[in-house]
Amino acid sequence: MLIKKAPDIRSSEITPKSVYLRRREFIQASAAALVAAGFPSLVDEAAAQGGGLAKLPNVKKSPLSTTEAPSLYEHVTSYNNFYEFAPGAGDGPKNNSKNFKARPWKIKIDGLVNKPGDYDIDDFIKPYALEERIYRMRCVEAWSFVIPWVGIPMADVIKQVEPNAKARYVEMTTLHDVGKFPMQRTDVLEWPYIEGLRLDEAQNPLTLLAVGIYGEVLPAQNGAPIRLVVPWKYGFKGIKSINRIRFVENQPRNTWQKMAPHEYGFYANVNPNVDHPRWSQAREKRLPSFVPNRKTEMFNGYTEQVAHMYKDMDLRKNY
Ligand SMILES: Nc1nc2c(c(=O)[nH]1)N[C@H]1C(S)=C(S)[C@@H](COP(=O)(O)O)O[C@H]1N2
Numbered sequence: 436m437l438i439k440k441a442p443d444i445r446s447s448e449i450t451p452k453s454v455y456l457r458r459r460e461f462i463q464a465s466a467a468a469l470v471a472a473g474f475p476s477l478v479d480e481a482a483a484q485g486g487g488l489a490k491l492p493n494v495k496k497s498p499l500s501t502t503e504a505p506s507l508y509e510h511v512t513s514y515n516n517f518y519e520f521a522p523g524a525g526d527g528p529k530n531n532s533k534n535f536k537a538r539p540w541k542i543k544i545d546g547l548v549n550k551p552g553d554y555d556i557d558d559f560i561k562p563y564a565l566e567e568r569i570y571r572m573r574c575v576e577a578w579s580f581v582i583p584w585v586g587i588p589m590a591d592v593i594k595q596v597e598p599n600a601k602a603r604y605v606e607m608t609t610l611h612d613v614g615k616f617p618m619q620r621t622d623v624l625e626w627p628y629i630e631g632l633r634l635d636e637a638q639n640p641l642t643l644l645a646v647g648i649y650g651e652v653l654p655a656q657n658g659a660p661i662r663l664v665v666p667w668k669y670g671f672k673g674i675k676s677i678n679r680i681r682f683v684e685n686q687p688r689n690t691w692q693k694m695a696p697h698e699y700g701f702y703a704n705v706n707p708n709v710d711h712p713r714w715s716q717a718r719e720k721r722l723p724s725f726v727p728n729r730k731t732e733m734f735n736g737y738t739e740q741v742a743h744m745y746k747d748m749d750l751r752k753n754y
C-alpha cells in the first residue's frame with residue numbers, strides 16, 4: 436500500500452516545475468533590468484542576499500565552507516521539498532507556509548543520554564557558537580544548490596548532552612501539528628517525518644543543526660526554526676522543523692525508507708556510481724538550470740571528510 440502511494444506522489448512533482456520556470460524567467464528579467472539600470476548583478480550580490488528576516492548575530496565563518504558561489508536566495512527559498520506544506524519539489528512549500536510561526540517552539544533531547552532536556556528553541560541555541568557553512572547540497576532527484584547555512588555543529592550538542600555507551604544512532608523527528616503543517620491532515624507521507632544518523636555521522640565535523648541561511652533565520656520552507664544539514668548525503672536526510680532528538684540503540688526507520696524501501700535507504704550517501712532504480716545519479720542540475728550539466732561527485736565532493744566512516748561497508752548494499 437505504501438509502495439503504491441509513492442508513484443502517485445512523484446507524478447505530482449512534475450507540475451510545480453513549469454510554475455517555477457515561469458517565476459525564474461521573471462526573476463532573471465528583473466535582474467537584467469537592475470543591471471541595465473546600473474546596479475550590480477544579482478549573481479555578484481549573492482553572498483550579501485537575504486529575505487529581510489531577522490539577522491543572526493555573531494556568526495563565525497567556517498573553513499569547512501566551499502569556495503563555490505552560493506546560489507541565489509530567491510532560488511534556494513522558492514524551490515523546496517517539504518511535504519508538510521506541499522507534495523513534491525517546487526514553490527508549493529513557500530506559497531503554503533506564509534502563515535507559519537516558528538516561535539514559540541520546543542525541542543526535546545531524550546533517549547540514551549546523561550543530560551536529557553526540554554528546551555525552548557532559543558534557550559537551546561543560546562549556549563552554542565553559530566557558524567556559517569557554505570555547502571553544496573544534492574537532492575536524490577538530481578537537483579543541487581550551494582547554500583550558506585548558519586548553524587551549530589551537531590558534535591557540540593552531542594558533547595553537551597552526553598550520550599551513554601549504549602547510544603549508537605540519533606533519531607530526529609519533525610513536529611507533528613496539523614495546525615502548523617496542513618499536509619499532515621493527509622496521508623501522502625507517514626507522519627511525523629523521521630530521520631536518523633549513526634552516532635559517528637552525527638558527530639562528523641560537517642554535520643550541522645542549521646538555524647539560518649544567508650545570515651538570517653530560516654524561512655519556513657527551508658525548515659524553520661531548526662533543521663539537519665548533512666551535505667554528503669541526499670537531501671531527504673536533512674530533516675526540517677525538528678522538535679525531538681533522541682539517542683537510540685537501533686537504526687531508526689527513516690520516513691522515505693518506510694515509503695519506498697527499494698529506492699531510499701538509511702545511509703543515502705551521494706554516489707554517482709549507484710543509480711536510483713528509475714534514473715541515473717551520474718549528473719545533476721544546479722538550479723535554476725534544469726539541464727543535468729554537472730557531474731555528481733562521490734559523497735557530493737566531501738570524500739576527504741567522510742569516506743573513513745564507510746571504509747568497511749558495501750555502499751551498493753548500504754544505499
Ligand atoms: N520534515 C521534512 N523534512 C524534509 C523534507 C520533508 O518533506 N519534510 N524533504 C527533504 C528533502 S527530499 C529535501 S531534498 C530537503 C530539501 O531542503 P531545501 O528545501 O531546504 O532545499 O529537505 C528534506 N527535509
Ligand SMILES: [Mo]
Pocket residue numbers: 516574575576669670671
Ligand atoms: Mo530530496
